[in-house]
Amino acid sequence: MEPVNQLSSLFSSLDRNDYKIQIITTFVISILFAYVFLHRWNQRNVKGPKSWPIIGALVELLMNYHRMHDWLTDYFLESKTFKVILPNITINFIAEPANVEYVLKTNFNNYPKGEAFHELMEGFLGDGIFNSDGEMWRQQRKISSYEFASRNLRNFSTTVFRDYALILSGILHQASICGKEIDMQELLMRMTLDSICKVGFGVEIGTLTHELPDNRFAKAFECASTNVMLRFVNPLWRIKRFLNVGSEALLAQSIQVIDEFTYNLIHKRKAELHQVAKSNDNNGNSKVKHDILSIFIELSENPDNNLTDKSLRDIIINFVMAGRDTTTSTFTWFIYMIMVNTNVAEKIYNELITFEDNNQAKEVIGSNPEGSKSFAEKVTQFASLLNYDSLGKLSYLHATITETLRLYPAVPQDPKEVLEDDVLPDGAEVRAGEVVAYVPYAMGRMVYNWGPDATSFNPNRWFNEEGLFQSASPFKFTTFQAGPRTCLGKDSAYLQLKMTLAILCRFFKFHLISNHPVTYKMMTTLTMERLKLTVTTR
Numbered sequence: 222m223e224p225v226n227q228l229s230s231l232f233s234s235l236d237r238n239d240y241k242i243q244i245i246t247t248f249v250i251s252i253l254f255a256y257v258f259l260h261r262w263n264q265r266n267v268k269g270p271k272s273w274p275i276i277g278a279l280v281e282l283l284m285n286y287h288r289m290h291d292w293l294t295d296y297f298l299e300s301k302t303f304k305v306i307l308p309n310i311t312i313n314f315i316a317e318p319a320n321v322e323y324v325l326k327t328n329f330n331n332y333p334k335g336e337a338f339h340e341l342m343e344g345f346l347g348d349g350i351f352n353s354d355g356e357m358w359r360q361q362r363k364i365s366s367y368e369f370a371s372r373n374l375r376n377f378s379t380t381v382f383r384d385y386a387l388i389l390s391g392i393l394h395q396a397s398i399c400g401k402e403i404d405m406q407e408l409l410m411r412m413t414l415d416s417i418c419k420v421g422f423g424v425e426i427g428t429l430t431h432e433l434p435d436n437r438f439a440k441a442f443e444c445a446s447t448n449v450m451l452r453f454v455n456p457l458w459r460i461k462r463f464l465n466v467g468s469e470a471l472l473a474q475s476i477q478v479i480d481e482f483t484y485n486l487i488h489k490r491k492a493e494l495h496q497v498a499k500s501n502d503n504n505g506n507s508k509v510k511h512d513i514l515s516i517f518i519e520l521s522e523n524p525d526n527n528l529t530d531k532s533l534r535d536i537i538i539n540f541v542m543a544g545r546d547t548t549t550s551t552f553t554w555f556i557y558m559i560m561v562n563t564n565v566a567e568k569i570y571n572e573l574i575t576f577e578d579n580n581q582a583k584e585v586i587g588s589n590p591e592g593s594k595s596f597a598e599k600v601t602q603f604a605s606l607l608n609y610d611s612l613g614k615l616s617y618l619h620a621t622i623t624e625t626l627r628l629y630p631a632v633p634q635d636p637k638e639v640l641e642d643d644v645l646p647d648g649a650e651v652r653a654g655e656v657v658a659y660v661p662y663a664m665g666r667m668v669y670n671w672g673p674d675a676t677s678f679n680p681n682r683w684f685n686e687e688g689l690f691q692s693a694s695p696f697k698f699t700t701f702q703a704g705p706r707t708c709l710g711k712d713s714a715y716l717q718l719k720m721t722l723a724i725l726c727r728f729f730k731f732h733l734i735s736n737h738p739v740t741y742k743m744m745t746t747l748t749m750e751r752l753k754l755t756v757t758t759r
């Protein structure tokens with residue numbers, strides 16, 4: 222054959238092959254388009270974000286990640302229950318009290334934290350109470366409930382909370398004199414960390430001082446808490462962990478710092494307790510320690526309690542997790558709320574002045590005629606009036622804290638695993654292996670839960686016609702969870718919040734920096750980015 226002919230036959234066979242490839246490609250693309258079209262068409266009546274094949278609603282979720290709680294709230298306005306399908310998990314979001322009661326109480330055993338949650342959080346929270354189910358959780362719950370109810374712990378906490386509130390007011394007083402801008406959340410975070418370390422483990426870590434020193438443990442805790450959260454939306458986190466890169470590398474480094482701190486603390490405390498026990502034997506008088514770690518170390522001496530150093534480490538971390546970020550978050554949103562609702566700040570102030578009058582302390586505090594007492598003395602004297610019982614009388618302050626917790630719940634969403642296929646009271650079907658999450662943040666904004674003014678900040682909603690504080694069903698006001706796993710630190714949190722805020726609201730006025738954007742970070746808790754303000758005394 223001539224070379225020209227050979228070439229032309231080669232080209233014509235290539236053309237034929239190309240043509241075939243084109244047909245096959247067009248066919249495959251059409252099938253794919255049809256599949257995607259049908260997939261989307263089938264969802265035309267589905268509530269919640271629409272999903273795509275394989276990736277589900279991941280793209281929409283990632284685009285809204287920075288405002289996830291509000292993104293969910295928007296969907297809740299359309300439907301009380303909806304699914305978010307992700308590549309690795311399907312989450313059923315619920316906001317209806319009947320559904321919440323069913324999941325948290327009625328069929329509690331079908332909705333544990335679950336294996337997936339445990340794996341995600343294990344490096345950080347270990348097998349602590351927050352991150353365990355079944356017998357392991359039951360045992361910790363039993364011991365902790367008993368210890369939390371102790372009067373000794375309450376008295377000890379009262380003193381600690383008062384002392385740290387006084388340190389904070391000293392720092393604020395200085396800031397008021399200089400007219401300095403402060404990051405209030407940063408100060409509150411330091412105060413709650415210092416106080417939880419003192420109540421929890423009997424140590425003073427001293428992060429709340431005028432100099433605002435850096436603290437490795439505090440930084441590491443914050444870093445771990447932020448980065449562990451990213452695992453929930455990144456199905457590739459195990460690969461990142463294996464390669465030790467990005468957020469997983471940061472998480473591993475911070476956990477190392479956290480572990481160093483806690484194991485040191487445990488060993489030191491054990492040695493101290495040992496020393497105290499010896500000196501008690503010699504002198505015959507006992508020096509009992511009331512911090513939570515000491516109580517658990519004593520319990521660990523009984524082999525039946527099965528408490529190793531690792532369990533003590535997990536208890537510590539779970540306590541810091543429970544007490545620090547949740548309480549700080551509430552403090553911060555509260556201060557923000559009274560800055561933007563100045564009428565509420567005035568009502569709290571009036572309640573506190575009446576409280577002073579009733580305690581006949583007027584002459585030593587606000588209206589001291591000679592003005593001879595220093596500011597610090599006045600604050601200290603006022604603080605001495607505050608204890609568990611007297612704080613119980615500040616019902617408007619209590620209602621304002623509760624209203625803050627309704628709209629800004631420290632744990633804004635809370636997932637549970639589904640063990641077996643089930644049907645929720647509203648008829649929604651959930652499958653084994655999926656997740657059900659109740660969303661306190663959205664629940665607080667639903668008209669069907671709180672009436673037409675659901676989104677308004679209104680502490681008065683908590684009072685009945687006789688003017689008495691009226692609590693709401695824990696399945697509607699889910700800020701502290703409900704059912705068998707209700708928060709164990711609720712009373713302690715209210716005690717610290719009321720103690721500190723009574724002092725702050727009595728002696729200071731807070732002023733928001735103009736144009737200061739107030740937004741939350743995506744963490745397990747509803748933490749603000751920052752809260753910049755100035756403060757004046759009153």
Ligand code: HEM
Pocket residue numbers: 350351362365540543544545547548551630631632635699700701702705706707708709710711713714
């Ligand atoms: C305003 C402050 C607080 C809020 C809003 C809050 C809220 C919550 C929530 C929603 C849970 C359930 C989390 C879950 O397991 O899914 C919880 C559990 C828990 N909280 Fe709190 N909490 C606060 C303060 C505290 C404090 C100060 C402590 C102790 C120092 C504490 C101790 C605990 C413990 C031990 C649990 C685990 C209960 C269990 O799983 O059985 N909380 N809290």
